[in-house]
Amino acid sequence: xxxxxxxxxxxxxxxxxxxxxxxxxxxxxxxxxxxxxxxxxxxxxxxxxxxxxxxxxxxxxxxxxxxxxxxxxxxxxxxxxxxxxxxxxxxxxxxxxxxxxxxxxxxxxxxxxxxxxxxxxxxxxxxxxxxxxxxxxxxxxxxxxxxxxxxxxxxxxxxxxxxxxxxxxxxxxxxxxxxxxxxxxxxxxxxxxxxxxxxxxxxxxxxxxxxxxxxxxxxxxxxxxxxxxxxxxxxxxxxxxxxxxxxxxxxxxxxxxxxxxxxxxxxxxxxxxxxxxxxxxxxxxxxxxxxxxxxxxxxxxxxxxxxxxx
Amino acid sequence: xxxxxxxxxxxxxxxxxxxxxxxxxxxxxxxxxxxxxxxxxxxxxxxxxxxxxxxxxxxxxxxxxxxxxxxxxxxxxxxxxxxxxxxxxxxxxxxxxxxxxxxxxxxxxxxxxxxxxxxxxxxxxxxxxxxxxxxxxxxxxxxxxxxxxxxxxxxxxxxxxxxxxxxxxxxxxxxxxxxxxxxxxxxxxxxxxxxxxxxxxxxxxxxxxxxxxxxxxxxxxxxxxxxxxxxxxxxxxxxxxxxxxxxxxxxxxxxxxxxxxxxxxxxxxxxxxxxxxxxxxxxxxxxxxxxxxxxxxxxxxxxxxxxxxxxxxxxxxxxxxxxxxxxxxxxxxxxxxxxxxxxxxxxxxxxxxxxxxxxxxxxxxxxxxxxxxxxxxxxxxxxxxxxxxxxxxxxxxxxxxxxxxxxxxxxxxxxxxxxxxxxx
Numbered sequence: 092x093x094x095x096x097x098x099x100x101x102x103x104x105x106x107x108x109x110x111x112x113x114x115x116x117x118x119x120x121x122x123x124x125x126x127x128x129x130x131x132x133x134x135x136x137x138x139x140x141x142x143x144x145x146x147x148x149x150x151x152x153x154x155x156x157x158x159x160x161x162x163x164x165x166x167x168x169x170x171x172x173x174x175x176x177x178x179x180x181x182x183x184x185x186x187x188x189x190x191x192x193x194x195x196x197x198x199x200x201x202x203x204x205x206x207x208x209x210x211x212x213x214x215x216x217x218x219x220x221x222x223x224x225x226x227x228x229x230x231x232x233x234x235x236x237x238x239x240x241x242x243x244x245x246x247x248x249x250x251x252x253x254x255x256x257x258x259x260x261x262x263x264x265x266x267x268x269x270x271x272x273x274x275x276x277x278x279x280x281x282x283x284x285x286x287x288x289x290x291x292x293x294x295x296x297x298x299x300x301x302x303x304x305x306x307x308x309x310x311x312x313x314x315x316x317x318x319x320x321x322x323x324x325x326x327x328x329x330x331x332x333x334x335x336x337x338x339x340x341x342x343x344x345x346x347x348x349x350x351x352x353x354x355x356x357x358x359x360x361x362x363x364x365x366x367x368x369x370x371x372x373x374x375x376x377x378x379x380x381x382x383x384x385x386x387x388x389x390x391x392x393x394x395x396x397x398x399x400x401x
Numbered sequence: 402x403x404x405x406x407x408x409x410x411x412x413x414x415x416x417x418x419x420x421x422x423x424x425x426x427x428x429x430x431x432x433x434x435x436x437x438x439x440x441x442x443x444x445x446x447x448x449x450x451x452x453x454x455x456x457x458x459x460x461x462x463x464x465x466x467x468x469x470x471x472x473x474x475x476x477x478x479x480x481x482x483x484x485x486x487x488x489x490x491x492x493x494x495x496x497x498x499x500x501x502x503x504x505x506x507x508x509x510x511x512x513x514x515x516x517x518x519x520x521x522x523x524x525x526x527x528x529x530x531x532x533x534x535x536x537x538x539x540x541x542x543x544x545x546x547x548x549x550x551x552x553x554x555x556x557x558x559x560x561x562x563x564x565x566x567x568x569x570x571x572x573x574x575x576x577x578x579x580x581x582x583x584x585x586x587x588x589x590x591x592x593x594x595x596x597x598x599x600x601x602x603x604x605x606x607x608x609x610x611x612x613x614x615x616x617x618x619x620x621x622x623x624x625x626x627x628x629x630x631x632x633x634x635x636x637x638x639x640x641x642x643x644x645x646x647x648x649x650x651x652x653x654x655x656x657x658x659x660x661x662x663x664x665x666x667x668x669x670x671x672x673x674x675x676x677x678x679x680x681x682x683x684x685x686x687x688x689x690x691x692x693x694x695x696x697x698x699x700x701x702x703x704x705x706x707x708x709x710x711x712x713x714x715x716x717x718x719x720x721x722x723x724x725x726x727x728x729x730x731x732x733x734x735x736x737x738x739x740x741x742x743x744x745x746x747x748x749x750x751x752x753x754x755x756x757x758x759x760x761x762x763x764x765x766x767x768x769x770x771x772x773x774x775x776x777x778x779x780x781x782x783x784x785x786x787x788x789x790x791x792x793x794x795x796x797x798x799x800x801x802x803x804x805x806x807x808x809x810x811x812x813x814x815x816x817x818x819x820x821x822x823x824x825x
Contacts, residue, residue, distance in 0.1 A: 154783050156483035156505040173820060174813060175791065239652075240644040241661045262647035263590075265803065349591035352646035353799040354792075368477050370790035371501045371783060 148377035155371035166378035179362045187337045193277040198284020206292045223282040231346040234275045265355035291325035331394045359383045429718045432464040434489035438475035441670035448738035490713035494706045497781040499531045499538035506538040507709040513537040516727045521749030539706035543743025546765040547598025551664040554685040555583045564689035571692045575640025578663045585640040586662030589799040592650035596795045599666035601701050604629045606694025612779035619818045630801045637802035690764050700768040787821045
């Protein structure tokens with residue numbers, strides 16, 4: 092078969108295109124964008140779009156299935172005069188601060204314990220992850236039974252061990268209901284802290300502890316002067332995540348109390364849902380949800396700046 | 402008629418009357434979807450999905466897809482459908498939703514008129530819920546009444562052989578029962594039915610009202626409201642468990658079957674479940690109308706209706722299906738499958754055989770006469786929904802029960818209502 096000049100030239104052109112594509116991809120700036128693109132597109136579609144749409148809605152008097160009218164900051168101004176909104180704000184801060192502190196301390200203890208050598212350590216680690224693995228809806232339904240005044244295993248234990256003389260109304264009493272949702276959130280979030288801090292602990296060189304021990308440092312001193320400083324960046328990151336998740340928690344309070352009794356456990360997310368979805372006032376619901384933003388933004392910026400300085 | 406197309410042309414043309422051109426019928430859809438909230442009565446769901454849908458498909462060739470949402474999830478589903486203008490052609494509505502979704506719902510006045518004519522006319526009180534600007538935006542199906550549920554054996558133990566007629570008499574019985582270790586359990590938390598189911602009737606029966614008919618004048622701050630609040634506090638403290646303040650709709654059922662409470666407010670599904678799972682308790686369970694107060698006896702309208710979405714591509718076909726469904730031949734059978742769970746708003750069904758099977762359900766039929774929509778006598782609409790969603794009335798009573806002063810709880814509720822109704 093005769094080989095004409097055209098048929099020789101064709102593969103050369105194809106090969107040239109492939110080479111130029113490869114060269115293009117080898118440029119770091121191009122390659123990094125190609126790798127980032129799916130993630131960025133995902134974030135744009137499922138995070139950025141709803142977020143900006145939420146802002147757009149919050150500036151409108153927008154009822155469900157109706158066209159909205161621009162009202163500027165009127166929805167936010169209306170919130171300022173809503174007593175329930177301020178109660179919700181207080182509830183959210185109490186819930187977040189208490190649950191985060193408990194998770195931080197508990198998670199650190201958990202990480203320190205499971206970092207030790209003992210028989211069945213791997214099994215213990217696997218079990219400790221359970222609260223984090225089980226879907227929140229399922230575990231919360233189980234907690235409904237645990238906290239039920241009639242069938243509560245906690246009440247039964249307290250009553251039969253003689254610690255109390257009558258059952259606690261875990262979800263009927265305003266203070267206890269808040270304690271209950273903090274307790275369940277702590278139970279669910281503890282493994283996140285524990286496992287992340289464990290990863291941090293395992294990066295600490297045993298040489299540091301040995302040197303400190305030779306110098307006569309006590310256990311407490313080794314914790315304060317070696318463990319905690321090295322863990323600090325991890326602790327800050329995990330706290331930042333935990334605060335965000337806890338601040339915007341929805342499933343747990345919604346299933347357990349639906350914000351009751353008398354709004355004692357209503358958080359921003361549950362209140363925003365009730366206003367936006369149950370009442371159909373989408374603009375106001377979006378405004379309540381966005382009320383979370385300033386506090387979270389300050390926290391995230393503050394912690395990020397602190398980390399960069401460190 | 403030999404082909405499906407011919408059959409459709411004839412059926413749909415006849416059904417839709419002169420307004421339906423044959424050209425539309427020939428383009429009838431292959432399938433339509435009906436979305437409803439799962440009923441507590443499984444045979445009712447099954448009857449639609451397996452019997453009625455199959456019959457309609459056989460007659461018309463149009464497949465009816467039955468989509469069931471979880472209990473409490475229908476409002477969210479309907480919001481998504483209305484906002485995206487896509488999805489099922491026919492949807493269940495509850496409470497005053499036709500007012501909320503007015504612009505997304507088609508006018509079904511023609512079918513409502515025909516059904517009313519065929520079946521003895523509609524109960525007047527349902528019109529407030531489904532008629533928006535003089536147009537029927539949904540076809541009423543039935544009322545899931547919220548009535549008193551009580552243990553006859555325990556009531557007899559304290560000498561009460563007939564359910565008390567007034568709230569004061571119920572309080573007196575409750576005191577005795579609590580002493581005997583059988584407290585009452587009426588929901589005062591953030592559920593979606595069993596709280597409003599007794600608090601609105603109690604409130605109204607003492608003369609309390611949230612807002613006037615004009616929807617602009619908040620009238621909750623009254624001596625009548627104060628009397629209702631004071632009674633409720635006493636009723637709670639002297640007859641109930643503390644936990645009711647945090648209850649949602651599942652708790653009272655659980656407590657009733659756990660034999661922890663002797664009386665609550667619930668739909669008739671509690672007896673259906675009792676007969677199935679707790680037959681011994683079911684034998685000593687009965688229903689009664691809500692007690693009367695100084696200003697009368699009341700119940701809430703907790704209606705279920707069916708609406709046609711405006712985005713449905715073939716309105717005529719969807720209407721033809723609704724017309725078929727609301728014909729006595731189908732409607733009667735489907736209602737009967739629900740064990741009297743839905744009390745129909747049609748006078749033609751006042752003596753329907755479904756009421757004969759279990760006399761203990763009769764109060765649910767009786768209650769229709771004294772049923773009013775939430776926030777009555779205020780107009781149904783977005784503000785009414787907001788008041789209910791924010792639990793203004795429920796929390797007013799709950800706060801009083803936990804110990805807040807009557808004056809404070811009424812002032813808080815009045816403040817909230819003024820903001821919601823944009824009143825001065």
